[in-house]
Amino acid sequence: MVHIKIVFPLQCINCNRYLKRLNSKLLIKTLMKRLKKIIGYCLLLILLYAGYVVVTTGYFRTIENTFNGEVVKELPLEGAEDIMLVPGTSLALISASPRKKSLVEQEKLGGLFLMDLNSKDFSTTKLTTNLDIPFAPHGISMHQSDGFYTVMAVNHTLKGHSFEVFKLQDSVLTFERTITNPALVSPNDVVMLDENRFYFTNDHKYEDGLGRLLEDYGGLGLSNVMYFDGEKYTEVANGIGYANGINYDKERNLLFVASPRNFEVKVYSPNEDGTLNFFEDIDCATGVDNIEFDSEGNLLIGAHPNLLGFSSYADGKKEIAPSEIIKINYRGKGDYTIEMIYLNDGAEMSASTVAVPYQDIILTGNVMDEHFLVLKPNK
Numbered sequence: 001m002v003h004i005k006i007v008f009p010l011q012c013i014n015c016n017r018y019l020k021r022l023n024s025k026l027l028i029k030t031l032m033k034r035l036k037k038i039i040g041y042c043l044l045l046i047l048l049y050a051g052y053v054v055v056t057t058g059y060f061r062t063i064e065n066t067f068n069g070e071v072v073k074e075l076p077l078e079g080a081e082d083i084m085l086v087p088g089t090s091l092a093l094i095s096a097s098p099r100k101k102s103l104v105e106q107e108k109l110g111g112l113f114l115m116d117l118n119s120k121d122f123s124t125t126k127l128t129t130n131l132d133i134p135f136a137p138h139g140i141s142m143h144q145s146d147g148f149y150t151v152m153a154v155n156h157t158l159k160g161h162s163f164e165v166f167k168l169q170d171s172v173l174t175f176e177r178t179i180t181n182p183a184l185v186s187p188n189d190v191v192m193l194d195e196n197r198f199y200f201t202n203d204h205k206y207e208d209g210l211g212r213l214l215e216d217y218g219g220l221g222l223s224n225v226m227y228f229d230g231e232k233y234t235e236v237a238n239g240i241g242y243a244n245g246i247n248y249d250k251e252r253n254l255l256f257v258a259s260p261r262n263f264e265v266k267v268y269s270p271n272e273d274g275t276l277n278f279f280e281d282i283d284c285a286t287g288v289d290n291i292e293f294d295s296e297g298n299l300l301i302g303a304h305p306n307l308l309g310f311s312s313y314a315d316g317k318k319e320i321a322p323s324e325i326i327k328i329n330y331r332g333k334g335d336y337t338i339e340m341i342y343l344n345d346g347a348e349m350s351a352s353t354v355a356v357p358y359q360d361i362i363l364t365g366n367v368m369d370e371h372f373l374v375l376k377p378n379k
Helices: 008-054 103-109 209-219 307-314
Strands: 069-075 080-085 090-098 111-116 124-126 139-145 147-158 160-169 172-179 187-192 198-202 223-228 233-240 246-249 256-259 264-272 276-283 287-293 299-302 323-332 335-344 354-357 361-366 371-376
Touching: 069 124, 069 307, 080 187, 080 287, 080 354, 080 361, 090 139, 090 323, 103 147, 111 139, 111 335, 124 335, 139 198, 160 187, 198 246, 209 307, 233 256, 233 264, 256 276, 256 287, 264 287, 299 307, 299 361, 323 361, 335 354, 335 361
Parallel strands: 139 187, 287 354
Antiparallel strands: 069 371, 080 090, 090 111, 111 124, 139 147, 147 160, 160 172, 187 198, 198 223, 223 233, 246 256, 256 264, 264 276, 287 299, 299 323, 299 354, 323 335, 354 361, 361 371
């Protein structure tokens, strides 16, 4: 006998619906598992990134106030960011701008000041009182000529970035010209080789947005060093994390560039055409800023030991930020020693940027504090 099984269409339809629902649930369950994994990986990456930022910016560094010497004078000048000696004199040129105020106010109140280091009260005189252009100076450089000095100052205004060139003679500063060019993306500091040739740093590739955020906190090395030969601009070094202070040692033919984001000073050997040969990185363990030389050729550098602390201070979220001064005795490739001269939590002076030695004292400038210090280390 032959048995025939009859399958009704309705039962097949219900079965297919059931299978579809089952498959949909399995698919949703699988997708949810994958989504959870993706979220977990993203959270892990965020945690790793946060850990990287706090570790590489000195967040965990203990700041113990250290200085073997005395504070000789506290001088009331806001935002004395860069200072340099006038060669062969007892004078110091100071670039200052009140960075706690708006850029409009900085353009009006910023200026170049001259200080007599042999005066009892370290008196200062503003040299740009009659300057009729917006002026909020940053890094400065100077070249000595016969009977006068050529001064170049980085200028940040609402109109953009520029270099302002002056003539300094007999303590009188005369405005000469303005230099602008698309190569001035975000100029920070400049060093003159002569009246026409100079190097300068762009501390960022991006002025705002995600790119700048990644440069500041992610340590993305996109800033550079530019060279001007009197006619054209050439990029001569790149891949630097926040290229900052720059200075040239003529005796050793070495160019030093500060990278505060990477806690290092980069050393280059310039060629005759202005191009640079990379020499080495000096690990400084602090956020190095402007670079000056003492009479023996040592590098003195104002620095930020905690970059996150400095960032909070600059944003107005903290009242103070730590300061540090280091000295580098650079004898040659791989042969150097680093000495910490001054370390302070910011109560004496916040966010140090420069340290200029003169005889037995050191002038110490800063980003935007309302005063700066004259220090006298013990011998």
